[in-house]
Amino acid sequence: MTIRRLTGLEILDSRGCPTVRATCALASGTTGTASVPSGASTGAAEAVELRDGDPARYAGRGCRKAVANINHELNRALSGRADIATQADVDRVLAELDGTPNKARLGANAILAVSLAFARAQAVERQVPLYQHFADMLGTPIRHLPRLTINLFSGGKHAGGQVPIQDVLIVPRSARTIDEALVMASAVYAQAVALIRREYDMRWLTADEGGLAPPAASAEQLFEHAVTCIRAAGFEPGRDVALAVDVASSHFYRDGRYDLGPTPMTAQQMIAHVSGWVERFPIISIEDGLAEDDWEDWPDLCAALAGKALILGDDLLCTNPQRIQRGIEARACNALLLKANQIGTLSEALEAYRLARAANWSVTLSVRSGDTEDDWLADLAVGWTADYTKAGSLTQSERLSKYNRLLAIETERRGNMS
Ligand code: 2PG
Numbered sequence: 001m002t003i004r005r006l007t008g009l010e011i012l013d014s015r016g017c018p019t020v021r022a023t024c025a026l027a028s029g030t031t032g033t034a035s036v037p038s039g040a041s042t043g044a045a046e047a048v049e050l051r052d053g054d055p056a057r058y059a060g061r062g063c064r065k066a067v068a069n070i071n072h073e074l075n076r077a078l079s080g081r082a083d084i085a086t087q088a089d090v091d092r093v094l095a096e097l098d099g100t101p102n103k104a105r106l107g108a109n110a111i112l113a114v115s116l117a118f119a120r121a122q123a124v125e126r127q128v129p130l131y132q133h134f135a136d137m138l139g140t141p142i143r144h145l146p147r148l149t150i151n152l153f154s155g156g157k158h159a160g161g162q163v164p165i166q167d168v169l170i171v172p173r174s175a176r177t178i179d180e181a182l183v184m185a186s187a188v189y190a191q192a193v194a195l196i197r198r199e200y201d202m203r204w205l206t207a208d209e210g211g212l213a214p215p216a217a218s219a220e221q222l223f224e225h226a227v228t229c230i231r232a233a234g235f236e237p238g239r240d241v242a243l244a245v246d247v248a249s250s251h252f253y254r255d256g257r258y259d260l261g262p263t264p265m266t267a268q269q270m271i272a273h274v275s276g277w278v279e280r281f282p283i284i285s286i287e288d289g290l291a292e293d294d295w296e297d298w299p300d301l302c303a304a305l306a307g308k309a310l311i312l313g314d315d316l317l318c319t320n321p322q323r324i325q326r327g328i329e330a331r332a333c334n335a336l337l338l339k340a341n342q343i344g345t346l347s348e349a350l351e352a353y354r355l356a357r358a359a360n361w362s363v364t365l366s367v368r369s370g371d372t373e374d375d376w377l378a379d380l381a382v383g384w385t386a387d388y389t390k391a392g393s394l395t396q397s398e399r400l401s402k403y404n405r406l407l408a409i410e411t412e413r414r415g416n417m418s
Pocket residue numbers: 038039040041042043166167209246248314366367368369370
């Protein structure tokens with residue numbers, strides 16, 4: 001499928017910060033458009049977004065250079081080339097043209113937008129739903145829809161740091177469908193809205209991903225609140241609705257100590273601390289329980305929690321095949337948080353996914369804290385049969401677009417699922 005033209009557009013994400021949208025027109029006239037998200041609690045090893053650095057526009061965060069790279073260099077290199085016809089071809093040329101290990105020259109924002117827009121155009125051309133196109137890319141049939149992990153409480157970089165940890169998510173485990181999961185999560189969320197009014201005299205205001213952000217005294221207090229809300233909604237904590245936590249500990253790791261307050265902890269103390277959470281609360285997944293460069297201690301965390309909670313690597317792995325390989329060899333974790341924009345092309349994200357699966361890891365597909373109304377993540381999660389999605393809370397259209405798309409896919413596939 002030959003590309004006829006690539007065009008870029010600077011748009012705004014859910015934080016009002018610029019990001020990139022690309023449209024790919026094929027020779028047949030078919031087009032596909034895709035927008036890329038942008039993180040705030042980013043890993044140091046992530047692919048790099050190209051930002052203009054012009055202080056007169058969006059405090060230097062404009063994306064005109066990335067857009068110009070799509071309109072000119074990428075368009076010139078990829079258009080009209082009959083030999084560049086598959087996702088693998090497109091992504092290889094994108095990476096080669098960029099020439100840096102982290103997509104810094106052309107920008108991971110420009111590159112991923114083109115990679116995704118091409119996938120969408122291909123799906124339209126093939127007359128298959130996008131999720132089916134992704135499944136065909138993987139070469140594995142869709143086995144089930146993902147389970148949802150939904151933000152209830154937020155802290156860290158997504159909520160002004162009122163508590164150091166980043167996300168307390170609810171996992172509607174006893175739900176049999178996406179629809180049931182959303183109904184359950186909505187009931188728990190409503191209880192949380194009531195709880196923060198009662199306990200903190202706070203209005204319903206939300207953090208970057210739509211989670212509630214009460215000034216709790218500690219992470220433990222947030223977990224207690226979550227359990228209270230699950231019960232108040234009529235569910236059994238753990239059995240019906242469990243918890244997942246993004247500790248995001250790279251962001252409170254200083255001088256080899258984990259500063260969760262009051263006394264900064266060594267890695268071994270932090271492991272004992274996190275293990276205590278898993279003993280006391282119905283937590284089934286711990287993301288970034290240790291810092292991104294604390295490779296030495298991750299295997300101990302993983303061993304301590306094996307069989308009790310998933311050890312999910314986000315900043316540690318950055319969806320980077322080399323880091324994932326290292327994580328597998330070191331037995332540092334047993335689950336991958338996959339964010340396509342951490343690596344920059346769909347093909348590399350697919351390689352990351354395959355590596356994780358070959359090691360029998362669980363996979364969660366995740367949005368970013370700055371996201372857009374584009375819903376491709378839902379199709380990717382279904383097409384690649386992710387175990388979980390992490391798409392934010394049940395407010396704000398950039399989050400709901402993913403849930404709404406999952407609802408539509410579920411309805412479309414009803415009767416076809418095992
Ligand atoms: C994370 C993500 C999503 P960000 O840390 O997992 O919650 O945050 O997009 O800011 O990196």
